[in-house]
Amino acid sequence: MVEPFHDSVQLQESLELDYFRRPRGPRHWRRVLTIVAGLASAVVAAVSLLPGQRHMHQAAPVATGHAMLNDRCDSCHSSAFQPVARLLSCDPSRLSVGDAACRRCHSVGPHNDKVAETSCALCHQEHRGKAKLARVADAQCTRCHADLKHSFPDAGLAKVTSFAHSHPEFAVWRNRQGDPGNIAFNHKAHMTLAHSGRGEADKALTRLFREGCAYCHKPDAGGHYMAPVTFQQHCQECHPLVVRLTVPLPGDIQRIPHPGPGEGPADVQDHVRQRVLALVQEYPEIMLKRVRSPHRPFPGAEPVAKEIGTSTEEHLAAAERQLFAGPDGCRRCHPDLKAGVGAGMLPELPKPFLPRRWLEKSIFNHQSHRSMECTDCHGQALASKQTSDVLLPKLEDCRKCHEPKIGARSDCAECHVFHRR
Ligand code: HEC
Ligand code: HEC
Ligand code: HEC
Ligand code: HEC
Ligand code: HEC
Ligand code: HEC
Ligand code: HEC
Ligand code: HEC
Ligand code: HEC
Ligand code: HEC
Secondary structure, three states: OOOHHHOHHHHHHHOOOOHHHOOOHHHHHHHHHHHHHHHHHHHHHHHHHOOOOHHHHOOOOOOHHHHHHOOOHHHOOOOOOOHHHHHHHOOOOOOOOOHHHHHHHOOOOOOEOOEOOOOHHHHOOOOOOOOOOOOOOOHHHHHHHOOHHHHOOOOOOOOOOEOOOEOOOOHHHHOOOOOOOOOOOOHHHHHHHHOOOHHHOOHHHHHHHHHHHHHOOOEOOOOOOEOOOOHHHHOOOOOOOEOOOOOOOOOOOOEOOOOOOOOOHHHHHHHHHHHHHHHHHHOHHHHOOOEEEEEOOOOOOOOEEEEEOOOHHHHHHHHHHHHHHOOOOHHHOOOOOEOOOOOOOOOEOOOOOOOOOOOOOOOOOOHHHOOOOHHHHOHHHHOOOOOOOOOOOOHHHHHOOOOOOOOOOOOHHHHOOOOOO
């Protein structure tokens, strides 16, 4: 048998030269389908122009916070889409939604004095069905922060490309600057006080034992940071400011209030004066009685009779000496207080100060970490003897959880704001 294609005549005959004239099913349907599709598109396009149907043009709905704007395209799209211009320019910051549209509803602060650029839609990307528009991708931060010096030569910040791999240690540790606070406090002594068992008799010690850190550190109104430590709430119970008069008086009337906000030693002095004068008026026979007390010039010597603390002025001087120069007075907690020279002279007290915020370039929320022990992050508190010790966690402590493999978020927006408040 001869193979057909080895014979050129047979090959020629086997070709169907008018094959295109042969009637075929799909050809008919194709024409019908083309017309139907064209008509359908026209209908859809027409419908999409009806009010309330514009969202057909969206890739995905706008973010949850903007749901009420979903069909009001022109509230954001104030300028033309300019697809050709944008395709040709390849400039990602050329947007169809201008900042002015966003600013009509939002007044947000700039990043800082150096950064004027704020193409809102570059960071807050719409039509992605996002629940939170403020969750901005890290790339929007690292486009500057991966090499800040490149565009901002005078910027003094380290390079950051991701929290997991290249984030600087917190400045407070990097610069070893210490705690700038100037009120004396020994965490170790007070925390071991709580565990010494001496608390049974003493209400305050028992409470310190029960509450631990929370005796002094309670969340502030927002719950994110700790409320400031105050003398009245946190020290007074154990260290009341008392003036011991040389005469026996009934009750607890020698207590002196600690200066409140904006007050100082002058207010304490005023208070002592008023108090002593009031006592002199109320108990003249006790306050102004001249008593003799045994006084030994040196240990072991014969007592010498001497008149003490019996005039109003003497009461005042003794009271001020105890408060302003004695070990149980202001000095206990304000070690840099310099007593005044001479009677009635006010002491000098550099403004008492305890920092309120520590990591001001970031945000933190104690409430979100309430399942942890305080000492998981502030372990040094149990060993610290000086105010100057820094008791804050280090970067490593945060990476234990804020790491993609562990689960807590580690995108920049978790711990930083962009818009200056
Ligand atoms: C809350 C503001 C907002 C609303 C409301 C909104 N958009 Fe957008 N839309 C944006 C932003 C922002 C972009 C991205 C801008 C860019 O890339 O220039 C965008 C992009 C688009 C794009 C892609 C083209 C482009 O410019 O990138 C289309 C198409 C679009 N929107 C259609 C719509 C339609 C249709 C509606 C109304 C049904 C709508 N949008 C409502 C904010 C909005
Ligand atoms: C017509 C007013 C209006 C316009 C225009 C508008 N927004 Fe909003 N936006 C709102 C309202 C209302 C909310 C929800 C309430 C709130 O959080 O203030 C909101 C919420 C937000 C939020 C926070 C909520 C979230 O999901 O994280 C961001 C970020 C935001 N808008 C950015 C933008 C940007 C960027 C533009 C411009 C593309 C824009 N908005 C345009 C009214 C508007
Ligand atoms: C470099 C990225 C970036 C740019 C540009 C940017 N934002 Fe933001 N925006 C953020 C981040 C990150 C947050 C969340 C942290 C914060 O609140 O600062 C945010 C938060 C917001 C919020 C919510 C604030 C709140 O209190 O909940 C609004 C509203 C907002 N931006 C509007 C705008 C507008 C309007 C513009 C343009 C003028 C703009 N953003 C430009 C990154 C950016
Ligand atoms: C357009 C460039 C640019 C973008 C985008 C940008 N930053 Fe910055 N950022 C800067 C500059 C410049 C400084 C100021 C440096 C200085 O003061 O020396 C700064 C400062 C900071 C600081 C230090 C804050 C302070 O008070 O000094 C933090 C934290 C920060 N940026 C986080 C972010 C985060 C998070 C994002 C993304 C949402 C972001 N930045 C996006 C340029 C940028
Ligand atoms: C009797 C009150 C008292 C108790 C109890 C107490 N603190 Fe403090 N704490 C203070 C005072 C006062 C300061 C400010 C002086 C200083 O920095 O030492 C302070 C400061 C701090 C600071 C600020 C950061 C720093 O570097 O100074 C941290 C963190 C802290 N304490 C954690 C703790 C922890 C954790 C506990 C429990 C183990 C605790 N404190 C128990 C009184 C107390
Ligand atoms: C539960 C009781 C209690 C509370 C509350 C308390 N202290 Fe004390 N504190 C003591 C005792 C007890 C001593 C050791 C004995 C003494 O010197 O009186 C002491 C000692 C001190 C000393 C001196 C010696 C040292 O160990 O360094 C200072 C300073 C001091 N406390 C400051 C404070 C400050 C500031 C507060 C409030 C933030 C405070 N204390 C709250 C009980 C307390
Ligand atoms: C047991 C510790 C302790 C003693 C003793 C003490 N203080 Fe204070 N003082 C504090 C603490 C803690 C603060 C910071 C929180 C506050 O203002 O209550 C403070 C704050 C101050 C302030 C700042 C007030 C403000 O808010 O502006 C002044 C002024 C002051 N003390 C003066 C004195 C004087 C004067 C004395 C002695 C008569 C004294 N203190 C005794 C612990 C003490
Ligand atoms: C888990 C929390 C966390 C995350 C996530 C995080 N940071 Fe930070 N960042 C901090 C803390 C805390 C500081 C210290 C702030 C201070 O010292 O006031 C800091 C400091 C900084 C600083 C100042 C550095 C300096 O020189 O002192 C910059 C810039 C910065 N972060 C940028 C970023 C960028 C960009 C990202 C995302 C890639 C990011 N951070 C992610 C917590 C975080
Ligand atoms: C996940 C770690 C973590 C845990 C757990 C934690 N802290 Fe903090 N704490 C921080 C950080 C970070 C700061 C710095 C915040 C700032 O001021 O920027 C801080 C700050 C503080 C301050 C200084 C005041 C302030 O709010 O800035 C005190 C006081 C304090 N913590 C006490 C406590 C106590 C008490 C507990 C337990 C109830 C606790 N912390 C649990 C991380 C932690
Ligand atoms: C034991 C695990 C753990 C450690 C350690 C830890 N975090 Fe967190 N953090 C979490 C969890 C869980 C959340 C809440 C879930 C989330 O938002 O990812 C959170 C939330 C946060 C938030 C967002 C808070 C809010 O509600 O907006 C910040 C900011 C933050 N952490 C900062 C830090 C810093 C700074 C450190 C280190 C000092 C740290 N965290 C250490 C587990 C941890």
